[in-house]
Amino acid sequence: MSHPQRRSEPGPxxxxxxxxxxDSGGSGLRVAAGIPGRGPAxxxxxxxxxRTGQRGIxxxxxxxxxxxxxxxxxxxxxxxxxxxxxxxAAGLAxxxxxxxxxxxxxxxxxxxxxxxxxxxxxVTAYAGALGVRPGxxxxxxxxxxxxxxxxxxxxxxxGWGHLLGDCGGGAWIGRAGLEAALRAHDGRxxxxxxxxxxxxxxxxxxxxxxxxxxxxxxxAAVLASFAPEVAACADGDPVSAGILGEAARHVxxxxxxxxxxxxxxxxxxxxxxxGDAFAxxxxxxxxERLPDAPxxxxxxxxxxxxxxxAERLATGPLTLPEDGRMLSVTxxxxx
Numbered sequence: 001m002s003h004p005q006r007r008s009e010p011g012p013x014x015x016x017x018x019x020x021x022x023d024s025g026g027s028g029l030r031v032a033a034g035i036p037g038r039g040p041a042x043x044x045x046x047x048x049x050x051r052t053g054q055r056g057i058x059x060x061x062x063x064x065x066x067x068x069x070x071x072x073x074x075x076x077x078x079x080x081x082x083x084x085x086x087x088x089a090a091g092l093a094x095x096x097x098x099x100x101x102x103x104x105x106x107x108x109x110x111x112x113x114x115x116x117x118x119x120x121x122x123v124t125a126y127a128g129a130l131g132v133r134p135g136x137x138x139x140x141x142x143x144x145x146x147x148x149x150x151x152x153x154x155x156x157x158x159g160w161g162h163l164l165g166d167c168g169g170g171a172w173i174g175r176a177g178l179e180a181a182l183r184a185h186d187g188r189x190x191x192x193x194x195x196x197x198x199x200x201x202x203x204x205x206x207x208x209x210x211x212x213x214x215x216x217x218x219x220a221a222v223l224a225s226f227a228p229e230v231a232a233c234a235d236g237d238p239v240s241a242g243i244l245g246e247a248a249r250h251v252x253x254x255x256x257x258x259x260x261x262x263x264x265x266x267x268x269x270x271x272x273x274x275g276d277a278f279a280x281x282x283x284x285x286x287x288e289r290l291p292d293a294p295x296x297x298x299x300x301x302x303x304x305x306x307x308x309x310a311e312r313l314a315t316g317p318l319t320l321p322e323d324g325r326m327l328s329v330t331x332x333x334x335x
Contacts, residue, residue: 017314018036018080019033021033022089022306024090033070033073035077039307041077043303044072044073056091056096057095057098059099059103059106060102067110084114086117086309086313088124088306089119091121092325096118103118108332114332117327117329117330119326119328120145121145122147123147123327125139125302128302128305129268129298129299132151135266136259138265138268139268142170143170143171144159144172144250148255148259148260149260150260151319152321153321162175162220171227173226173244173247173271174224175223176246176247177243178209182199192239194239195233195239198229202226227271231244231275247281251267251286252290259293265290265296268298
């Protein structure tokens with residue numbers, strides 16, 4: 001007598017529905033994938049930043065890097081298709097029109113996506129730092145952007161890039177440090193002999209700096225690489241200390257511009273690695289500008305934020321506000 005086979009519950013080995021989370025920034029892609037409710041099962045990293053062109057962020061270049069990594073992660077975790085995908089991308093708010101137009105359909109075709117969230121990297125930084133509660137987050141790395149929300153709309157300050165803004169970020173600090181070095185080289189006021197010596201050690205003769213920096217597509221990252229030298233000089237050099245103090249004021253100004261009253265504020269990003277030379281003036285400036293705002297530690301980073309968004313997309317509604325530029329969600333056929 002034969003017995004009917006019992007159907008097994010879907011799981012990783014059966015090709016389960018999964019989520020895919022992406023953080024696209026100035027250093028390349030960071031990618032995580034997993035089964036909703038179980039967290040990331042694997043991660044991958046690339047070191048090639050996604051190109052920008054006349055149409056803005058190059059969706060084809062992003063896909064060329066992402067799809068092979070996603071398929072590797074799917075095979076590793078036993079994922080049949082990525083029903084929910086969250087992509088956090090630097091520059092999305094201002095350079096993301098082509099990405100918003102092209103990426104959701106391509107992800108549906110190549111990876112089986114049914115719901116796709118495209119977010120500014122500041123939004124994924126926010127979700128990583130604070131989750132889905134109201135508050136304000138300053139993402140301070142090579143660049144600088146502040147975002148806040150009361151869960152009805154987003155507020156944004158700065159994030160205009162190293163030529164027009166990103167005031168207080170790593171590139172801003174590095175550029176100010178190199179300016180002080182060149183002032184010392186010229187004999188002008190506001191120069192720093194200490195920073196001049198550091199600039200020579202790092203870049204060679206400072207007269208070659210314009211030719212070395214201006215043509216580079218990664219100019220912001222090169223400028224930011226000098227920020228630790230400014231921090232290293234701050235203890236005995238008033239010019240360096242002044243640069244970091246001004247950077248801290250810019251961070252506090254950006255936080256105050258987006259902060260909903262009565263909510264927490266956090267600062268996240270690589271700038272915090274500069275140590276007390278930056279952390280002490282930052283704490284002072286935040287206390288002065290936002291005396292009633294509790295300052296909390298970030299719970300996670302932008303990739304963690306993309307994971308949170310992707311998992312929520314996979315299991316239900318996303319409670320962070322959509323506005324078309326900072327955060328948009330596309331539901332594809334079958335989703």
